[in-house]
Amino acid sequence: MTISSPGPNARVYWEMYGGLPVQGSADDGRIRVVDLTMKIGGYRAHEYQFYQVSVYSRANIDGENLHLLHRQTIDTDPGQMWKQIHIREAVGSATCRCVVVKVECKTPTHAEPTSEAPAFTYDDQAGTADPPPWGIKILKGHLYGNGDVMTDVRPSKILWAITHGYGFTVDLPPDTFTVDQLTFTEVPNDAWAGLDAVNDMLGFDYFCWDGTTIEFQQVGAGAQRSLSADDPGTVWGIETSLDETFNSVRVQYANKRGKPREVVVQANSPLTVDRQDTIQAPDSTQSAAQATKVGQRYMRDHADYQVQGAVTVYGNVGHDDALLFRPGDMLTMTGPARTIVGTKKVTRVTLNPLEWSATLEFGENSKRLDTWLARLAAGAKSIKRR
Helix, strand or coil: CCCCCCCCCEEEEEECHHHCCCCCCCCCCCEEEEEEEEEEECCCCCCCCCEEEEEEEECCCCCCCCEEEEEEECCCCCCCCEEEEEEEEECCCCCCCEEEEEEEECCCCCCCCCCCCCCCCCCCCCCCCCCCCCEEEEEEEEEEECCCCCCCCCHHHHHHHHHHHHCCEEECCCCCCCCCCCCCCCCCCCHHHHHHHHHHHHCCEEECCCCCEEEEECCCCCCEEEEECCCCCEEEEEEEECCCCCCEEEEEEECCCCCEEEEEEECCCCCCCCCEEEEECCCCCCCHHHHHHHHHHHHHHHCCCEEEEEEEEECCCCCCCHHHCCCCCEEEEECCCCCCCCEEECCEEEEEHHHCEEEEEECCCCHHHHHHHHHHHHHHCCCCEC
């Protein structure tokens, strides 16, 4: 900056949904609360309080400032280069989808500072770089929003909020729980990515057959079907593995005081011997109830034999019509020389109408646990939108 024309020397933007207008009412997709933790200061800040930090709301990144949410002079205590501040402000504008943080000069001009500047090292690393004369360091930032969901956050509200502006309706099983936190490692770029990201955390199977209704169902609630190994209308290429099958899991975590704790979660399993796995819960898990939930989610994907591969079904003789099989179907495999026992979930279906066949694949569901844990763990490390 120059003293003759001291304009802003920093701008930082946060956007919700890319700062773009969204369909529906003006209340959709708005930012409701801004929560920032930052340091303000610089080597001129204590003696020369010529600059301020301001936080504005906008409808989009190129729009006008709608409201001033917070303003504070950049200063420090004697002998200190920086001081930490916390800003938490409600946003009154119904069209706010972008927040701007700016460093601004308080007057059109100001006198040239006369105190000596510190010796510069010209290092460009974050921890050792030369301090600015006036500046800010943003340590953490949260935006809380999405107008319709608000309190009593149930899966139906979340999924409806994502899809309703695009002409879809949502068919969900009855809500049996509320959601206390959804952590995004990155902001989804479109509704489909958002739907996938949320459903990874909720754990439903979902599909859309008619182009208008997105159907969600609990894992294991799909159509019950069966195939026999000696059915001439099938070609088999699947196998089982015990490598990832357990009948209990020990979940280790640290409580709110940082003390190490653990819980053991058990589940019904076809194993004839005890096999226990041990996993480390994410940092955001700080209670026995939360650790038990992690263990239950783990056992849902690891209590049964792991099935990998595919089976191709032809025609409709001796079994259901091949073109009626769907992802989420629960398939019981029977007949001689079958090492695969029990009922397994079909995770992917490729329909071949010209051949009157369908290829049914297995073995993808356990990947959801890794995605779920990764997103849960990200809560303590990333900027998140809840």
